[in-house]
Amino acid sequence: MGTRPSLRHHKERRGGPGKIIRMTPGSRRNFFAEPERDDETIMIGGGISRWTMAYFATALTWLLAALALMVAGIGHPATDLAAPDTLVLVHVVCIGWLSLAMCGALFQFVPVLVAKPLFSEGLVLPALGLLTAGLVALLAGFMALGGRLPSAPWLLPLGAVLLVAGFGLVVINLGVTAWLRPTGPARFVLVGLASLCATAAFGTVFAFALAGWAGPTGDAVLARAVPLHAIAGLGGWLTLTAMGVSYRLLSMFMLAPEVEDRQSRLTLAAGALAVVTTVGGGAVTIGFAMGQNVVLSVAAIFGLSCAALYGRDLAGIFRDRKRQLELNTRMAILSFASLAGAAVLGIALVSMGTLTSHSGAFVFLAVFGWLSGLVLAKLYKIIAFLTWLETYGPVMGRAPTPRVQDLVTESRATKWFAIYHLSVWTGTLALLAQEPNAFRVTAAAMTVGVVGIVHEIIRIRRLEDVAPPLRLPAGAAAPHLLFAKS
């Protein structure tokens, strides 16, 4: 037995799991955690987010819908980037798939990031209902715009209002929670939420302008602010938030020390400046009817700096890790490669003067290679971890329990992730080559990969890979597929 570590006891305000302690002045925190203010109240333990699985299931359903659209040849590249069918596809992916998956993960992980309870568990399900209803109305509005449904100009504003209400609940809930202790990765989430507000504001103006209700100012915004809306959404909300969460998840699952606060703060500052330049500078260019090239170029430099600094931070986490790589981390590396690839592709397209004609390929690689690849890899891990907590946490100490890794069969799941990433990279090439039919084939292959991953996730929720003696110890209850019982 080794030497027992010397102890300095904290003052415990309330004992028991999920309770609050006050750290003593000058205390150091956990191996994984960033430095924090003295005499700070933190939460020991925490709850399981009841509706996170429902968000994940809804998000994966929208992802499969998006893939079906791509296989069917609906939206870009079969149609123009600004065509209503493409707008349907883009919003299914960005709101239905990525935003819902991100929100579901954040409701569970923001409390972990800040060691504070979620502001309101009661707002989580209403937000999902509003977001789903808003997205359906928005998509119907786009379909009416494209002549696939009877004309109904009010659908787009209705969708926008419902989405603003849903995202508003998300922003309040997560924002208040993270604001209580805005350290390290939580700062990325706060900037991401601010970017989400900007994205939603632009989108709302667009929706009202398309309905003819926004006047000449709205029309001017609609005509010129679409790139700002896209950059704030994909770059600010989704990318910065994904970066922030990835710092903590990678450190936790690889037993690597947390990235130093001042180091990640620089990465965030570059990303935040990219968003501020885009939104603020872009708004000024619209207001004064100026060109946007300078503003977008400056934003691109900040964005590339952010990606490079993020790469540096990731290299440190991987270099200092204590554990071998699990499947979710190996697959996350492929998504990081796609982020780097998207950065290189963007530079190449700009230098060749072909970014406008190939922006679909650039966005596709960023959305499906980087963001979707990372989300799928982390869903595979998060769902296994949460399923373990729900099922075996309550019987711990009473009976032997399996490990989280016993809930998954990585050797079987690897091929689905490999198929997915190879298809995304091939699809990017098909878009660059302007081969719509080849793109549809790669979309079909992506669908095979995603269906395989979804099948693996369902097996995890049903504990199908856990050996029978440990599968359901006395007192344990099998988890529900779509929500946490406890």
Add this chain to the structure above:
Amino acid sequence: MTDQLVERVRDALRVVIDPELGENIVDLGFVYDVAVAGGTVRITMTATTPGCPATSFLKDGAQTAASAVPGVVSADVTMTFEPPWTPSLIEPTVRASLGFAAIN
């Protein structure tokens, strides 16, 4: 007698595992102290992440496992993050089996 009870409690705590690392909390070095006074056991332990739901279950599990040991009248578990846990606290043989030696 007291030492024997401490050892029995430590053995009982081995049924509690860190779900992510897959090893029991004693071998992982999460259990900082087990003190016995009469039939009352006071356990001081840690975990990897303060805000993680698993931390609650580790504390509950330790309390449940210790309470079931014959001779224990009551068990009290205190979570502390001072000093912070590091992988160096893992039993060397377990650390090797987790693949740590080959990494860092």
